[in-house]
Amino acid sequence: AQKVTQAQTEISVVEKEDVTLDCVYETRDTTYYLFWYKQPPSGELVFLIRRNSFDEQNEISGRYSWNFQKSTSSFNFTITASQVVDSAVYFCALSADYGQNFVFGPGTRLSVLP
Amino acid sequence: NAGVTQTPKFRILKIGQSMTLQCTQDMNHNYMYWYRQDPGMGLKLIYYSVGAGITDKGEVPNGYNVSRSTTEDFPLRLELAAPSQTSVYFCASSYGQGATYGYTFGSGTRLTVV
Numbered sequence: 240a241q242k243v244t245q246a247q248t249e250i251s252v253v254e255k256e257d258v259t260l261d262c263v264y265e266t267r268d269t270t271y272y273l274f275w276y277k278q279p280p281s282g283e284l285v286f287l288i289r290r291n292s293f294d295e296q297n298e299i300s301g302r303y304s305w306n307f308q309k310s311t312s313s314f315n316f317t318i319t320a321s322q323v324v325d326s327a328v329y330f331c332a333l334s335a336d337y338g339q340n341f342v343f344g345p346g347t348r349l350s351v352l353p
Numbered sequence: 354n355a356g357v358t359q360t361p362k363f364r365i366l367k368i369g370q371s372m373t374l375q376c377t378q379d380m381n382h383n384y385m386y387w388y389r390q391d392p393g394m395g396l397k398l399i400y401y402s403v404g405a406g407i408t409d410k411g412e413v414p415n416g417y418n419v420s421r422s423t424t425e426d427f428p429l430r431l432e433l434a435a436p437s438q439t440s441v442y443f444c445a446s447s448y449g450q451g452a453t454y455g456y457t458f459g460s461g462t463r464l465t466v467v
Contacts, residue, residue: 243395274455284443284458330395340411341456343395 241266243333243344251350252321260316260347262331268292273307273314274332274341284330290314321351355379359444359459366434366466374429374462376444384447385427386411386456387419389440396443402427434466 242265252258264273275287288298290307298305302319318325331344360375378385383404388396388411398411402421416438418430427446431438441463445456 276458281460282441282463283460284445286455286457289455332395340398340401341396343397345393345395 241268241271241333241335241342243331243342245329245331245344245347247347248345249348249350251352253352254323255320257317257319258321258349258351260318260329260331260349262314262316262344264312264314264331264333266333266335268335270335272334274334275305275314275316276330276332277327278330278346279327287316287329318349321349323351323353325349326351357444357446357457357459359442359462361462362460363463364465366431366464368434368436368466370434371430371432372434372464374431374442374444374464376427376429376459377425378427378444378446378457379425380446380448380457381424382446382448382457383424384450385421386445386447387417387427387429388443388445389413389438390443390461391440399429399442431464436466438464439466440464 244263271292273290277285295307304317306315328346328348330346332341334341357378386401387399390396397413399417400419402408405424408419421427441461443461444459447456448454
């Protein structure tokens with residue numbers, strides 16, 4: 240069975256602080272994909288990143304960075320110099336290579352205060 | 354660039370009523386999905402389709418039906434609405450298997466059953 244855990248239910252930071260959102264996953268598949276989605280207050284789901292299980296390189300995109308560590312089954316997401324517009328619920332998700340189902344974590348609600 | 358379009362955005366149903374949630378995509382994606390998001394939770398797969406004429410159950414299909422007569426459309430039918438179906442419903446599509454290509458989500462339909 241596949242499972243995604245996001246232990247942080249809610250995080251509040253002050254603008255310009257760095258913040259890391261944790262994601263721990265469980266799967267028996269050797270090939271799988273990990274995702275992060277952002278859900279702003281407007282409700283839509285915005286794709287942020289996809290990473291396959293064979294690529295453990297960290298990735299940086301502007302103020303966003305992701306740390307994938309298979310040894311600890313974690314795929315953490317860091318926002319550097321947070322901004323109020325980063326306030327949203329962030330979901331980590333897992334899917335096996337040939338699976339049709341994304342298993343979503345429960346989400347972490349990030350509030351960035353001015 | 355319409356992407357994935359869901360209608361309606363909001364709906365209130367009485368117990369026992371029926372309704373159809375519409376989903377249309379204009380990206381010529383073969384794969385389409387319906388998810389529900391309960392308050393404070395991640396998404397759970399209801400039904401999915403890998404092409405016109407082909408549908409299959411996801412994790413939580415009870416109380417729902419789908420059809421896929423065209424590549425573009427994937428409506429979700431609730432036959433006898435129950436309070437447990439109060440949720441936000443997301444339609445998504447992908448070019449190939451979602452795990453490989455990632456999903457494009459619609460903006461969601463917020464359904465309340467009273």
